[in-house]
Amino acid sequence: MVILLREIMTDRIEPALEIQNLTAVHKKTRKEVLSSINFKLDKGEILGITGKSGSGKSTIALSALGLMHQSCVINSGKVLLKNKDIMSLSENAIEAIRGKEIALVVQNPRGALHPMYSVGHQIARVWRKHNKTSAINQMQKAEEMLNIMGINDAKRRLNSLPHELSGGMAQRVLIALALSTQPDVLIADEPTSGLDVTVQAQFLDTLWKTCQSSGVSVIICTQELGILSNYCDRVLELEAGSIKRDESVKQYFTSIVQHERTNVLQAKLKKSDYIYEIKNLRKTFSIKGSKKVVQAVEDFSLNIGKNEIVGLVGESGSGKSTVGRCLLKLLSLDSGSLTLNKQNITYLSNQNFRLLRKSIQIVQQDPHDCFDPRWKISKSLKQSFNHYQDNTGKNTQGILDLLRKVEVNPSVLDKYPSELSAGILQRLSITRSLIPSPDFIVLDEPTSLVSPQDRDSILKLLKSLSNEFKISYLFISHDLASVSKICDRVAVMYLGQIVEVSSTENIFNHPLHPYSRALIAAELNQDPYNRRVDAITIDKLAGEIPSPVDLPNGCYLSKRCTYAVDNCHNEKQKLTFHTDSRQTRCNQIKRIINEERSKNNAKRI
Structure with missing residues (x-):
């Protein structure tokens, strides 16, 4: 009492x-x-x-x-x-x-x-x-x-x-x-x-x-x-x-x-340094017949450590894949800097960057689009070797070794892409990305088109390969369940900006930014005793996502956010450290925490 x-x-x-x-x-x-x-x-x-x-x-x-x-x-x-x-x-x-x-x-x-x-x-x-x-x-x-x-x-x-x-x-x-x-x-x-x-x-x-x-x-x-x-x-x-x-x-x-785990991670990063440093990345696309532009990525800064897996999540159109392409230098930047293995690659010519291309690879969303339908799998994989026609015996043995690691039968080498399932093809895409012995791989929705059974096995495979070969990943996905299983840290994007970065456990168990909270709340769990329809309160966003052509003056989320106050509509939000292990782009974080505390007290009554 x-x-x-x-x-x-x-x-x-x-x-x-x-x-x-x-x-x-x-x-x-x-x-x-x-x-x-x-x-x-x-x-x-x-x-x-x-x-x-x-x-x-x-x-x-x-x-x-x-x-x-x-x-x-x-x-x-x-x-x-x-x-x-x-x-x-x-x-x-x-x-x-x-x-x-x-x-x-x-x-x-x-x-x-x-x-x-x-x-x-x-x-x-x-x-x-x-x-x-x-x-x-x-x-x-x-x-x-x-x-x-x-x-x-x-x-x-x-x-x-x-x-x-x-x-x-x-x-x-x-x-x-x-x-x-x-x-x-x-x-x-x-x-x-x-x-x-x-x-x-x-x-x-x-x-x-x-x-x-x-x-x-x-x-x-x-x-x-x-x-x-x-x-x-x-x-x-x-x-x-x-x-x-x-x-x-x-x-x-x-x-x-979380802080102790972050300290371990930071100590690990300090010891090994960062594999990729991205600072103030901005990318826009012009609109034909108009002076306006589509703002795809803005003020994007993120460091990725060696042997670290960083998840990049957000709604479709938030700029995730554009970030991945910019990191691969498949798209030119409007502004910002890219540093790969301590080397500034922002303004490297395509010819000079070709020498570094083997250290950075990609696994794309649709494996059917990644293989030439006219070539057998063996030829497509050998294409990943420099001068693949030389030392063909060594190359073949290397492919066979990798196939064993990704748990694919070598008989697929004589097949065409159309004869294989999406799950097998995605494993072969991963195999091809490993052939040059890269330091960093962009995984762009690698499990979105495979079955749930294949999804789980591919995630386990990616995790084990990262540990074995000391490879860093940028794991781009809208599948939050997959992100929670494989990533060390998570960056949440909204309309081209990072709005929150923290450990995976922090983001999924205690998100702070209003958009992160709504995003996590929208994920459907598999617990029938904790159904979304039975929940008393759910973090939601009002209205529609703004156009990336005509963005709000202040916070991009302000018109949809239940925590917004007057200055949110006029002041640009900066990505700042809330704690040593968490960055947020919101000036109402302290109020959100206080309100959450009050709600928790009310629930206990």
Whole structure:
């Protein structure tokens, strides 16, 4: 009931604590130690604040109580507690609030408790400051709080001095002291530092249960991921005094997993460098009899690592295949640059690029169009060798070796294309692309015309070949299921622009850009218990896709997007890093994340 009540209260009643544009600087150097900190703490919520040492966790904790390190000063901002700005109050007014409405549990309990006074006296003293009661009532309250904290033989412990308590028990006394006045907000700054794991768990369980039963809002400042994942509702991550992430605990840990995988991938890329770097690619097509042009690709930038498979997805007409042809230099660019294996090939002549042609190949959508119908398969495959008439025995053996790898019977060499299925022909197209030993292959809808059975086997084949020969792919497809199975990263295109780039798992499990969300939502899964027609809400786009001849002035999606605001219709969107592993082309991403969090809270009610 307490959890349910807390969720109903969320976003409907004023927050328990709100920090607005809080900035703090070092007194001498004037260097910022907190930079424009903004967040809300909902009533009954447990917020984890994390980050490396020196990131600003303790500084925020102190600021919330109207305190600050001696070497720092608050430069600007507000700390709103029940809509009262603590920063604007006198010291006497703050003292009346501190300990009563907002309380602090610090890192070192022995350092926080007075060594010369009993724990009962110290709890009673705090209680007496905010409540006019008799001495008897004060000690009764102290004993009650120790019982609530699960301290055995509480009456006897009232007379104990801090050094007579274990670390875990001393920490519980601090919580008892802090909660005795029934504050609205409790701040725990590294509350388990120095405790062993069993005592830590007992302490945190006690803290969580007590706060749930009392409805207190809690901020836990910690670097321990286990504390965040097990006890917090939301996580705010700091980096050098700024908020880096503000996410629900589930989203945060999903991001961490992705971040770790991305780090592995980035380390891999760093070690091997990029095979292909595309920067600011633009391509238009002229219209006969008109000064207007069809904008096929605009501001397209993407790096592809060695042995990496990058998916390129989007609706028909989004510019995917045009990108592939530009990378193969089958189309000239309007502007932009192409770098293949550290060599700028943007302005290479066709004759000079011919020397590099073997390192970059293509597997096209329709395998029937890729083979001369008048030639047997053997002749078509041998065409892929330079001077194929020389060393014909060696060439034939090379083809036979590749046929075994792609699981095709060598008897097909004596057949014509018309005698073979689409699945076999596509395997032969893959074989032909491997003959020159390429570093990079553009796969342009390679599974769209084959059966579902052939599709799965071809995807497995492509994946294994990439690993064996260390080949990179640009996998162009509208089949999202295929993309999810084979790709390391995915770039989403809309009207010639990349609107989002991230890991495959990020794009499919937690897309951020409105177009990505609608695209993923449109994919029909194979789960009868999670049918699209039964869904309460589905990410959809309104209206029709704009013409690539007369594009909107601002965001190309703005007229179809449910998240669009006025400036979306007029301002060009830039592809920017949302996190280390994700780029998005949308200035409403933070609002989308916040709205998604609210929806998730509503679903839990």
